[in-house]
Amino acid sequence: MNIKELQAFNAVVQEGTVSGAARVMNLSQPAVSRLIMLLESELHISLFRREKQRLYLTEEGQAFNREARRILAGLSEIPRIAEEIRAHRLKRLRMVTMPRAALSVVAPVVARFTRENPDVKLSLDIRSHRDIESWINGREYDLGFGNVPITHWAAESTPIGRTVLEVLMPTDHPFARKEVVTLQDLATVPLVQQFPGMLLRRQTDALFDAHDVRIEHEVLAGSSQMAQYLVANGAGVTIIDRLSVLAMDDRLITTRPLSPTRWVAFGVIRHRDDDPDPMVLRLTEMLRERVAECAVDGSIIPLMGKGEV
Structure with a gap:
């Protein structure tokens, strides 16, 4: 893989067409197409799909694009970094x-x-x-x-x-009247959870599996921060460590201890x-x-x- 291939990929993403990418890169369309084909061959993934004369990123292409942008952004910083090194002020x-x-x-x-x-x-x-x-x-x-x-x-x-996992809920939730919330309690209400495979989800799944508790109604969130804001807006309750909720507005949310207790570091x-x-x-x-x-x-x-x- 070389930088030219990444630049061609980025140009196609930005322009939406090979012809547009060729124009901004001052290359021929076949040259840009060849660079994209080489990149896909080296990565063993399909980066684009064609719809109505335009190219759109595949799911794999979207994931690769996030990393490619980071790499290209870093490369653009190299001249300035070199100048700072020469000036002994880096x-x-x-x-x-x-x-x-x-x-x-x-x-x-x-x-x-x-x-x-x-x-x-x-x-x-x-x-x-x-x-x-x-x-x-x-x-x-x-x-x-x-x-x-x-x-x-x-x-x-x-x-x-070290911090303990607790149950986060709106301040007016019925669980706010309880001293402790059990795993069995959580099976009776909407539970905001992270997507399967994410770290906190793995931790909570292990708890539920160990105590044979099945969640019937769940709302999925892509991050713990989103889960917290969903709770604050009434989507349900969630399991989160106490340390992570300190930035939330305690007029909107509160926590209660979870039973059984689980600590994380x-x-x-x-x-x-x-x-x-x-x-x-x-x-x-x-x-x-x-x-x-x-x-x-x-x-x-x-x-x-x-x-x-």
């Missing part, structure tokens, strides 16, 4: 967070870090747990935050907090071969401090250490 930090605690933990920390370090260019991305293998292997980020431990061979993870993730970096260590300490600020007896427990990753 200070960059790349961070990724899994969605669950992005708003409650990571956003406040990143805001504080950028205020204290205005000369550091910090980028923050949100990627699902399912993408973790690719971003670890590719060493796309200097630091990750999410559920730990990580079993990937190249990852090194350090827990900085959050922490920092790095590639095990990365060298220590003072900025990464400082950001890690800030994450620890934020989790400590959020501590709730019996629900959120900080795990304090030396701040080493």
Whole structure:
């Protein structure tokens, strides 16, 4: 695979036709078609389907497009990065967070870090747990935050907090009058769940299977954040860890303990071969401090250490 193939793919996506892509790339139509064919052959997937003289991305093409755009965007940054290196003023930090605690933990920390370090260019991305293998292997980020431990061979993870799974509901929901909500209770109401295969869904499915509980009415959401907002708007209730709901408006939602109790851990993730970096260590300490600020007896427990990753 070469960059020209990616550029041809991106041009076809943008223009919708091979002729349009050929025009913006200053190539012939057969040359653009050949580049797309080579790319599909190398990837062993079909990227486009043709409808009424226009090309549309297949499902596989849509998934590839998300990564291709990221790669091409990074390439466009190379001249500016080189200039910063020559001027000895390059200070960059790349961070990724899994969605669950992005708003409650990571956003406040990143805001504080950028205020204290205005000369550091910090980028923050949100990627699902399912993408973790690719971003670890590719060493796309200097630091990750999410559920730990990580079993990937190249990852090194350090827990900085434990939090319990609870039931999130609107403040006026009948369950709000209960002290504890059981798995059996959840079988009687609409339950907002993530798509099968997602991390939190796997965790909750394991609970239901272990206690032989079957959910009759579920609403599916593509992220934990969307699940929380669906609950706030009355779509049902959901299971979520206490740490992740702290960014929500408590006038709209409330939580109750789930029985049986299930704890999950959050922490920092790095590639095990990365060298220590003072900025990464400082950001890690800030994450620890934020989790400590959020501590709730019996629900959120900080795990304090030396701040080493």
